Amino acid sequence: EAGVVQSPRYKIIEKKQPVAFWCNPISGHNTLYWYLQNLGQGPELLIRYENEEAVDDSQLPKDRFSAERLKGVDSTLKIQPAELGDSAVYLCASSLGWPGTDDTGELFFGEGSRLTVL
Amino acid sequence: AQSVTQPDIHITVSEGASLELRCNYSYGATPYLFWYVQSPGQGLQLLLKYFSGDTLVQGIKGFEAEFKRSQSSFNLRKPSVHWSDAAEYFCAARGLYGNKLVFGAGTILRVKS
Numbered sequence: 068e069a070g071v072v073q074s075p076r077y078k079i080i081e082k083k084q085p086v087a088f089w090c091n092p093i094s095g096h097n098t099l100y101w102y103l104q105n106l107g108q109g110p111e112l113l114i115r116y117e118n119e120e121a122v123d124d125s126q127l128p129k130d131r132f133s134a135e136r137l138k139g140v141d142s143t144l145k146i147q148p149a150e151l152g153d154s155a156v157y158l159c160a161s162s163l164g165w166p167g168t169d170d171t172g173e174l175f176f177g178e179g180s181r182l183t184v185l
Numbered sequence: 186a187q188s189v190t191q192p193d194i195h196i197t198v199s200e201g202a203s204l205e206l207r208c209n210y211s212y213g214a215t216p217y218l219f220w221y222v223q224s225p226g227q228g229l230q231l232l233l234k235y236f237s238g239d240t241l242v243q244g245i246k247g248f249e250a251e252f253k254r255s256q257s258s259f260n261l262r263k264p265s266v267h268w269s270d271a272a273e274y275f276c277a278a279r280g281l282y283g284n285k286l287v288f289g290a291g292t293i294l295r296v297k298s
Binding site: 071100107108109110111112115123158160173174175176177178179 | 189194219221226227228229230231234275277285286287288289290291
């Protein structure tokens with residue numbers, strides 16, 4: 068079974084340019100997450116989707132970041148315009164759903180999209 | 186506030202030596218606890234998890250972790266480290282009624298031959 072797929076793996080852009088990242092979660096996983104990982108730090112949640120609904124986007128900088136999950140499957144994360152401080156790895160993860168149901172609580176991560184803003 | 190602390194930024198061990206990576210959590214109630222490993226340029230892979238029951242949890246690649254409620258700790262151990270274990274290790278927690286996974290800052294493991 069395919070894992071979480073992210074693209075592009077690497078992206079280099081100049082500041083003020085837009086950038087978009089795409090994520091395809093594991094088939095059947097209702098919950099999708101976008102995490103931000105700065106160098107030397109643990110991942111931090113940006114946004115969580117339950118199917119198509121963004122249920123936790125409190126950490127998403129909404130002035131420049133946006134995300135969508137159309138049809139409750141694939142998701143895109145966009146930054147416009149990008150700033151130097153946005154250089155980081157953007158991780159997508161998926162899970163079955165809510166702990167205590169059939170969900171074991173495990174998140175499955177993609178390999179990440181590494182963004183460099185010059 | 187909910188938090189996960191990994192006190193050691195870097196740890197270096199000799200190949201074949203034992204390993205213990207520390208993790209402490211701060212939650213109102215005992216959360217679900219996880220250890221993930223991340224090799225350079227790769228995503229995170231789950232090593233093991235603790236929900237309830239036996240406080241000594243076995244994972245993949247020969248790793249185990251022990252949950253200690255009195256110390257709010259969930260330390261990761263391996264009796265004999267291999268060079269391929271060199272990576273960054275993240276402890277994480279999520280509350281019983283939430284889906285938000287909170288990560289520690291990570292511990293970079295170096296293995297010397």
